[in-house]
Amino acid sequence: MDINAYIQSGVLELYVAGALSEKESKEVYDLMLKHPEILKEVLEIESAIIKLTAATSKNTNTHTFTTVKDQIANNNNNPKVVSISKYNWLTYSGWAATLVLGLGLLWALNENRQLQSDIQIVENEQLFLETQIADAKSDLEASKALLNVLRDRDIISIPLGGQGNFANTYAKVYWDRKTNSIYLDAQGLPEAPEGKVYQVWSLTLNPLTPTSLGTIDNFNTDDNKIFEITNANESQAFGITLEPAGGSETPTMEQLYTLGVVTSSP
Template sequence: MDINAYIESGILELYVAGSLSDKENEEIYALMQKHPEILQEVLNIEAAVIKLTAATAPKNKNYILTSIKKTLNFKGNNDTKVISITKYNWITYTGWAASVVLAAGLLWTVNQNTTLQSNIEVANVKQALLETQIANSKNSLEEAQTLVSVLRDDAITKIPLAGQGNFASTYAKVYWDKKEQRIFLDAQGLPEPPEGKVYQVWSLKLSPLTPTSLGTIDDFATDTNKIFEIANANQSEAFGITLEPAGGSETPTMEFLYTLGVAAS
């Protein structure tokens, strides 16, 4: 059979129009199954006719379909479509489950990270504390070693300062390192100064009596061993300690002379 001649006869256009007999329709159906070019020709004719007839339609009326679906009692006959839960397949569920697991995992990781970071901070603080303690210990050790060396040094002059007047029960000692021009004052025997007062250390010349301030002991209360290193470049003949208002005085207040001691020349 000549397929082209058959197509050109115009019978397929009539087939789409529905103008043929039942017998002719069945023949064409059989031919379409056998010859893809006939089927393709029918599809093209149909597409063109659908476009032409659709062009004469009034504007798209969505409510017609809505109305039809209502008449037919369709389940989803509302405009607002309710998507049935059964539409979701296992991939959807798996996907959601996976994202939930992932989110939980992320939260856990973030939480772990925060905990670890705060642990590190705590450890850092502890370390700083220990370092300070070590530094303090080292300082104490150095101080102690210095003291020991001072006590053992022949060149060091030891001057006991005796309690004076009302303060007879107090005492102090001065270790004078002339070479290094410094004294170590051991003030263990002095009471804690009252509020607003400080001890002031004096270097004295005896004839005539000339006091020279070596400074005030501002950290008396906080110092644990009560040994204070004080610079002293004077040719001192005696040392005295008075109680003075905070900041110290120009000249010693003799009523509050606690201890006094003369250096053995």
Template sequence: MDIKAYIESGILELYVAGTLSEKENKEVYALMQKHPEILQEVLEIESAVVKLTAATSAHNPKKTIQHLKQKLGFKNTKVVSIKPKYNWLTYTGWAAAVILGAGLLWTVNRNNQLQSDIKVATINEQLLESEIEKANNNLKDAKHLISVLRDRNIIAVPLAGQTVYPDAYAKVYWDKNSNNIYLDVQGLPTPPEGKVYQVWSLTLNPLSPTSLGTLDDFNTDANKIFTIENTNQSQAFGITLEPAGGSATPTLEQLYTLGVVETNS
């Protein structure tokens, strides 16, 4: 498309004046969204119309006449005006003002709608980019998790349900090389309001618990898989239900799951 020829064709001036058909208006509007040069030209035409309207205002006729005399080079020449029997020019001027005002109002509305559409399009584009980035991150995390679970050096520790909730279950995948555990808690029920699950690393003789943190995002995490740093020489892992913020020591009456790390004899 020859954008320069299109701009010089005069159709944009007709668009601003509001004299095009609905189909032609839609075509021009679509091209404005596609070509920044056309959009800029429309905005400049609108600005010129507004300035022209202000410049031809009849609020101060004497000043306007004086300005014209100066521009035309007249000095002391008297300007004689003849008042026609019927002041058709006044009526015509008012009619032109009404038509121009209506055209300007339509243009302003179209301009506001265009700006609104551009703003919505920008927001939608940002949301789409955010969703794409989120999907890419989820895919990257999924691939990493798969590679971890397939590593033969990973220690898998199933955590069985306890007295408070026998149907509960979870599983720990312990990567000693990275000092991380990957905790799958899909088998835990949703904690009640004001409560949170807390993960513990345990040594058995004597029994000594070390907190690995709380699962604050349990309710919002769709996969229910958490990566937790663990530098301890863990002999077992447990999960308890604690007050929000966690506890210094596990509440054994609220022990939901427990699993012992199997050692090779």
């Protein structure tokens, strides 16, 4: 439980004012027994109300005493019973006004806290929206840049077909020799099991020599499954294997998912 958030919610002021239901008051009381911070806050609220009430009632009592004294003096020559009911009424109305004022202050305090909370929520939502817009703009620009690369007529496209037990898998390599990089579209691969990673290999065929192009550590978390990889090799084929986390020095052929031979050149 966030004690500070609970204290700032305004429920303690309503508790002191007696504006809560019996069930809600019982909940506050139980929390007061469990959390000294809540009990301290309730006592401080009650103290503030008592001070306010005392200050108001003191002025009212002084006024009542003076009024009664004057009344007695004015009736010295015509003695009669002086009714003090209206003066008591003045005293009570002073207390009532104080209570109303106190409740008003509590209500205003609670409304102010609620307003501040609403403002914070709106600001957070605005910040989230601005972030979403910025991310979308960034993604759009990245997508446009990628499309421009893939549409370049000098790009070599190499499809990688599924192998052995993984015949249903597939991938595609877009090789840009001008920048010594490839763009791997690995959408046709399943998620890597826990503790495993996909590793990309550049191959020369005669003799068969694999060169690691690195592991795809963020494969499972990447949404578009397109990865840019540096490749300065004279590749004749590309393959993808599933390896233990951290990769392997040589490909595990039993875990060869896809393989594709370079059949064209720019």
